[in-house]
Amino acid sequence: MFFRDIIGQNDVKEQLINSAKKGIIPHAQLFCGQEGVGKFPLALAYAQYLNCEDPSETDSCGKCPSCVKYNHLVHPDLHFVFPIVKKAAKKKKEVCDDYITEWREFIRQSCYFSFSRWLGYIDVENSQGLIYSKESEEIIRKLSLRIYEARYKVMIIWLPEKMHESCANKLLKIIEEPTDNTIFLLVSNMPDHIITTIQSRCQRINIHGVEEKEMARALEAACNITPEDAASVSRLANGSYLKAMETISLNEELKMFFNLFVRMMRASYARNIKEIKTASNEIAGVGRENQKGFLQYSQRLIREYFASNFNQAKMVYLTQDEAGFGMRFAPFINERNIIGFMNELALAEQHIEQNVNAKMVFFDLCLKITMLIKQ
Ligand SMILES: [Zn+2]
Numbered sequence: 001m002f003f004r005d006i007i008g009q010n011d012v013k014e015q016l017i018n019s020a021k022k023g024i025i026p027h028a029q030l031f032c033g034q035e036g037v038g039k040f041p042l043a044l045a046y047a048q049y050l051n052c053e054d055p056s057e058t059d060s061c062g063k064c065p066s067c068v069k070y071n072h073l074v075h076p077d078l079h080f081v082f083p084i085v086k087k088a089a090k091k092k093k094e095v096c097d098d099y100i101t102e103w104r105e106f107i108r109q110s111c112y113f114s115f116s117r118w119l120g121y122i123d124v125e126n127s128q129g130l131i132y133s134k135e136s137e138e139i140i141r142k143l144s145l146r147i148y149e150a151r152y153k154v155m156i157i158w159l160p161e162k163m164h165e166s167c168a169n170k171l172l173k174i175i176e177e178p179t180d181n182t183i184f185l186l187v188s189n190m191p192d193h194i195i196t197t198i199q200s201r202c203q204r205i206n207i208h209g210v211e212e213k214e215m216a217r218a219l220e221a222a223c224n225i226t227p228e229d230a231a232s233v234s235r236l237a238n239g240s241y242l243k244a245m246e247t248i249s250l251n252e253e254l255k256m257f258f259n260l261f262v263r264m265m266r267a268s269y270a271r272n273i274k275e276i277k278t279a280s281n282e283i284a285g286v287g288r289e290n291q292k293g294f295l296q297y298s299q300r301l302i303r304e305y306f307a308s309n310f311n312q313a314k315m316v317y318l319t320q321d322e323a324g325f326g327m328r329f330a331p332f333i334n335e336r337n338i339i340g341f342m343n344e345l346a347l348a349e350q351h352i353e354q355n356v357n358a359k360m361v362f363f364d365l366c367l368k369i370t371m372l373i374k375q
Pocket of ligand 1: 055
């Protein structure tokens with residue numbers, strides 16, 4: 001991880017680099033701030049920088065043996081601790097190392113991530129992730145090993161607030177008096193939930209939200225959106241890059257649903273079998289979760305259009321595109337067919353849920369709509 005890959009946060013980067021250059025490297029540091037501001041990548045980039053054999057003024061070199069191993073997250077003197085869920089399957093999972101493969105894959109996808117996304121990734125969304133008591137033995141064991149090759153042995157603890165109290169208590173001594181050249185980097189969304197005896201042993205670094213301008217620039221590059229959209233999303237994201245990404249993907253999804261809706265309605269209205277077939281195949285190609293989302297979206301839109309007939313001016317819950325299409329389409333939704341529309345869409349949703357062939361479901365739905373739309 002390089003400092004240059006982290007969005008904004010230039011003052012924190014500078015602060016970390018300057019203190020490293022002066023040789024002021026506290027052995028326990030607590031990176032605090034809300035989710036999605038880049039605390040974890042900052043900690044990782046800092047650890048890489050400290051161990052780089054040929055760092056520049058602003059970043060690690062990326063080429064030395066240490067950097068190469070850091071980039072692959074496989075340096076033998078780099079350790080991770082993070083919340084997990086115990087699994088009693090054939091292959092028991094009870095400490096972080098049992099999840100290390102998943103963890104590395106997960107970080108490689110994006111170094112901006114949330115706790116819930118991690119739990120989703122290891123398929124335990126409905127469980128409580130914890131750093132269990134047993135992990136403390138692992139930590140102490142790993143840190144008692146002789147340093148392999150690095151300048152600093154680094155232990156990154158992501159979300160220490162999720163640490164079981166008995167684990168935290170067992171770590172107090174080693175955090176206070178770590179073995180030679182060991183550095184603890186704790187990365188926390190809720191530092192006040194960490195036991196005070198650990199908090200007081202760490203030097204605290206407060207990480208603020210990502211600056212609006214920096215975030216907008218990053219979004220423009222990463223998501224291919226207009227500067228205006230990037231600016232407004234950044235403003236709403238309140239410093240969290242994760243929140244901004246979520247807003248954008250939600251918008252993208254709605255745009256896709258709207259386009260599919262228009263195609264489905266146009267083909268059905270025209271009674272053009274070839275078009276109907278193309279449209280239903282396209283909807284069938286977007287995946288089951290999206291299909292369900294699309295059908296729910298369509299129900300909402302039909303309801304809004306129907307309601308708008310009673311008061312043309314009040315399409316308040318619609319986007320500009322939706323309202324534009326509604327000007328011509330809404331008059332076709334009336335008291336004779338609204339129930340039929342809602343029933344058919346709900347039925348299609350149920351069939352998708354039951355794994356019925358999607359092409360058939362949507363083709364059939366379009367045929368029903370050709371009848372309904374003329375009523
Ligand atoms: Zn290097």
